[in-house]
Amino acid sequence: MRSYVQFGKKSIRCLVCTVMISFLCTISGFGAVAAEAPGTPDSTHSKSVYELRRSLYEEIGILTQVPWYWLAAVDQYERTITPRSKVAKKDKERLVGLQFKDEVWAGALNPNPGDMNPATISLFGGLGRDATADGNADPGNDRDALFTMASYLLGFGFDDEDFRIALWRYYQNDSSVSRIRQFAKIYKTFNQIDLSASAFPLPVKSIYTFRDTWGDRRGWGGLRTHEGTDLFASYGVPVRSVCYGIVETKGWNPYGGWRIGIRDLSNRYHYYAHLQGYEKNIEIGDVVKPGQGVGWVGSSGYGPPGTQGRFPPHLHYGIYRDTGSTEWAFNPYPLLRQWEKEEWVRIKKGKK
Incomplete structure (x- = not known):
């Protein structure tokens, strides 16, 4: 069963970086070209779902300085622990598999569990962020969801050990942390998202x-x-x-x-x-x-x-x-x- 917590204590450099990120999102219209994040492979016919995901991971990674393979690892882990039968139809068409509980996104004490106003979400200690400059922090928007997770990780620091601590605080489960670290290493090693190939465990030409x-x-x-x-x-x-x-x-x-x-x-x-x-x-x-x-x-x-x-x-x-x-x-x-x-x-x- 998943367990989540709010932000931990930030270092000065993390706070400064986070403020700069929020500022850039507001004045530059980050993601404004796609205020509605491409949620399906059909949104770009010439690219596969894996290419679209990789582009999104790198986009958020450049903005936050969280390596793309860490974002890919968290996203993939969430995808593996969320049964498809429990995912809403509209969410099945998204690129990102991240799922946030209402109290985590909007804030535990927020009287509006479906709140998407960045100001009130921040007021009530929610994690939700607006990455597309459309005025909404939408957990169903791929960029908003991924940017929110990246910002959470960034709040604990910049290196792998900081990310490990952040993930444990978020999931409060050693197994979850271990899985995500394993996934990150696999993605980093092969430097690609599409790692779905398979092989038979014995040479098929053997007896x-x-x-x-x-x-x-x-x-x-x-x-x-x-x-x-x-x-x-x-x-x-x-x-x-x-x-x-x-x-x-x-x-x-x-x-x-x-x-x-x-x-x-x-x-x-x-x-x-x-x-x-x-x-x-x-x-x-x-x-x-x-x-x-x-x-x-x-x-x-x-x-x-x-x-x-x-x-x-x-x-x-x-x-x-x-x-x-x-x-x-x-x-x-x-x-x-x-x-x-x-x-x-x-x-x-x-x-x-």
């Missing part, structure tokens, strides 16, 4: 077999159900990242043996277990891309560190979704079949 084993009974360590898909292959077959992401866990697990966990930008945790070993120099915190080797198929697990051979060699692949308050497993089999098919299509087209 392997798999079926839907989701929910099968497992007995070691107590009766339980199988949360994943087993891909059977020979020892030493390369195991690859299926996504752009960051290594979150690595090491021994009594059930999974030598395992590695990778977090992607959809806030999904990809779990690779029973490995024979790891790719050289891959460590927690490393950023990876689709098809990059992370280890090899093995038969480790079901015992203390080093236990091997209690079952045929295979890769256990699981996937978990983080909603911001809970993390739950879902059946990866349909995605595996999809990735396998897509990879064969790429190979046939000569795109390896």
Whole structure:
């Protein structure tokens, strides 16, 4: 469950910068060319939604000096924890995924929870800002929403540690802060927004077999159900990242043996277990891309560190979704079949 707080204590330089930003917005008509922020990809036919988002992140970043990849990370995190079913139809067409509670935007004591007047919002300690010089601080306007978040972050300082503190004060959740920092590192490393490509976890030209084993009974360590898909292959077959992401866990697990966990930008945790070993120099915190080797198929697990051979060699692949308050497993089999098919299509087209 999300939790929010108001601004913390500002340093003098942050206060001066914030005042200058507000002044520039007022006198220069920042964003006046698009007082109604482009909320859909259709607003610019020649650009993709990713290009439009990147332009907006950079636009607000230049104005506030908050790096674009931090803005992208917060925006993407909000997008992953807000169920599509709970997003209003008009908001589904927006570029930005930021969602503010009324009391956060307008101020906890504001008698008008839907207030969009910058003056009264400020009076009641709300965060809402007007970035388009149209006289309204509209949480449904992409520029206003993103500028408001950037201004909030700026209120705590200019470096990564300041942003970490600001995010913890905003969400009051260590996991939220960790996810956003991970996302920021991924965006910064690859310097692009469209990181939706995927790969099959094993080379499709290798010899392997798999079926839907989701929910099968497992007995070691107590009766339980199988949360994943087993891909059977020979020892030493390369195991690859299926996504752009960051290594979150690595090491021994009594059930999974030598395992590695990778977090992607959809806030999904990809779990690779029973490995024979790891790719050289891959460590927690490393950023990876689709098809990059992370280890090899093995038969480790079901015992203390080093236990091997209690079952045929295979890769256990699981996937978990983080909603911001809970993390739950879902059946990866349909995605595996999809990735396998897509990879064969790429190979046939000569795109390896």
